[in-house]
Amino acid sequence: MKVVKRPGPTLMALLLLLGLLFLSPVMVFSQERFRRNPPYPDPLLPLRFPPVETAVLENGLKLITITRLNTRLVTLQVVVQAGEIDSPPGFSGLATVTAEMLLKGTQLMSASDIEEALDNLGMEVNVEVNADYTIFTFSCLDDHLDQALNLIKSFFSEPSFPVAELTYVKRDLYYRLLSSKKDLEKIGFNFLLKKLLTPEITNPGPIEEEEIKNIGQKEVVAFHRRLIRPNNSIVIINGPVGLNNASLKVSQAFNRWVARPIERPVVPRVENKNFDRVYFVDLPAKDYAVIIGNTISPFNSEDYFHLLVMNQIIGGVTSSRLFLNLRETKGLAYYAFSNVYYLKNNGIFWIRARTSLETTGEVVREILNELNRLAEIPPDPLELERAKTYLIGNFLLQLQNPEQLNKKLALQNIYNLPDNFWTRYLENIMFVGPENVREAARKYLSNKPLIVVVGKFNPEFDYLKIFDNIEVYNPKGQLQLKLQKGETNHENR
């Protein structure tokens, strides 16, 4: 090892002198003791949330302000408690199309007018449609807030849903979905979601591109009338604005948005189950994605923090067990991570790994071993502390981003989290002990999870050497073939 230590002029003279005396350079470059090891961190500084205040306006619209005086920018979000779960059977994508159509015309403005008005204010817009909620994010300068609100309110209270724009929005969504068909993990996760949650939940989120053509102006208008209502929505304003001021501005802007009774499908809790087969989604690809998962308790359960730490230990980052084992130690996968995903009344713990055909079986086996290991043996204290340190630090970093902070407050409302959920977040992570993690793993990882493999199905490869029971599907989700040890059953549908 050649350590390039830069010699200063005095040191250089000394070096020459000592060199003459045949002394080792290592002795010359002896270093200060504090450089040898990383310093211990100082005590964690107290977390002070910016002031968060709430009001409910006359039409039922909830307003949350997060007052931050260290910025000139306002991040404004409109959160509507409606998502793809609310799209009726045969019309998946309706929530997404409706959300995008809100920005494509109002009673007084065409799509082009809207584009220009947004552009003049330098406003960025982002629309995120999830299974059970939709977030519209706008950003502007604080001195443009009145103009911005005046524009934004018209999207929600006076949309015109022009047919020509509807065609364009549907086509655009269709092509976006087609292009996402190259994403093996997304395909695998959507397949997993459907297998885990249907038939209990009719539409757990994924959009069927073939159903987009069923969506017409009538459905969009009805969706807006039924669910995009002030009494089903939250406006969150993050920036140098207080509640009183914001309340006045928002109530003036949104007073023509009319409340209506809201009816949403009841979402049942889907229990953690045993799965006895491997689902293979056959599509042309170079690599293979392995997706493994099962349901867990919902966001507002008492297990939330235990599961969060459990996930971190198993596969949250590159120093977690899955990555170290599958990639660094055994070289079986390009990567392997785990995640938690939540929707109303349900949660999902899932793992994603990228590998090759030959190693798919070993990857699945190793993942299952890791899940069992944690269900049997609690993590050692050092590993647990490392996971908690990461979660605490990363939470603090997330709060810097106004969109993420706003979203956390929105989730608090959407998933009925306690008022002090985020303010006690760090404390709750600190309280998680090794037995809590093992217990969470035992509770949710003991059943045999659902396994999805996405990649090119090779008829010449002996899959039954690896798995006992396999069902092969095409990318549209239609069953093509069943393979079981001892018998083969072709089903071409």
Place this chain on the structure above:
Amino acid sequence: MMFRLKSRKTSAFLISFLSLILATTLLAQIPGYNQPNQFTLKNGLKVIVYEDDSLPVVSVVMAYGVGSRNDPEDRAGLAFLMQHLMFQGSRNVSPMQHINYIQNTGGELNAATTFDKTFFYETVPANQLGLVFWLESDRLSSLDINEANVSRIKEMLINNENQRRIQEPYSRYFFLVDEILFPEYSYGHALTGSPDSLNRITVEDVITFYRKYYVPNNAVLSLSGDVKLPKVKELVSRYFESIPRGPESISQPTVDFRSIFSRRDQTMFDPLVSIPALQFGLRFDGVKKEDYLLFRLLEYILLNGKKSRLYNKLVNKERVALFLDGGLENRGEYLSLKIFLTANNQLMVDRCKKILTEELARLRSEMISDKELLRAKTRYRIDYFSHLTGNNLSRALTLAEFYLQEGNLPDVNQELSQLEKVNSYAILSLARRYLKEDNYCFITILPR
């Protein structure tokens, strides 16, 4: 995590935006922004401290005044290689452990190289500031440079370069346009180097480069977050004070591009591309600092937002371009405007060229409307506030960039009032002074 040059967009626009706004000596007193503290160690390390206790996090930027312009002849890519090598371990930190240390705190980190600067930055919980200083000071004082490390990084960069040529086939034209606009090695070569130039780099080259440029008196340490000045001074002194100074004066290459380009309009057939495209470049010579603000507004008028002149005409109205992106980049006393677009066929590309030329000519012949100017000013203000008040990292980066550019932090000045004073005539005058067709360069890229 790949410590490559940040995306083209980031490198070209974030950093160049910083250069441009900062060189106009702004940092006016604005709500949400306080004057930072600054001090200099005996070894020349400049330190900027911005205290913001709104969240217990801190962003640290270690910025060095070295970039691709300092790559020795035939060693293109050395500055970029050096950026990667800084993660390969030092006396007390094993290879790649820098990344693990930061990620284990829940923190984030990255690095970027530009024409004349190299940035390393971390955001961590504020109680981990000592760790960041320990890591940064270790690699500044005792980087582990050996044959194995250098070979590994060279191999990785060459692989990346080969992959990039396949996966992002248009990127080579992004660099080619620089070669044409700046026909002199230090200004015109690709920051990422080429497989040949990277292969020529030796361990000795790296050591010489490191000793010359990675020295406290060629660096700025910029912090923003929940820190207190006395504590920062104590920690900075502990970790950085004993690192010796480097060479006192570093000469920078000087150039003079007066010649007319020999390759102003060319067509390339490329088997790797599937959609026709146009890479446009325009060089502005002898740019005065007081004009930077006007250049930025000019860029916003042309390219920023869906109603900007070029986007509106090429994508929205005439629908001849499928995709359009671009922006200003600065290189010393020169600026360039680079625009990339894709189109359905060659006819469309030709039409795009024509419109582009007409729109640039229109800037020289017509005053822009008040509405357009107001729109550009609004977008400028948003970017301005985003950089100075958006978050700790953007603020620390902005301040580091300023320090490297100017050598100090200015007194509070009238930047925003300067912006308010800009009128349409100033833009017209700027266009007439700097827009010269001789400095245009078109590369039409067609599938073979």
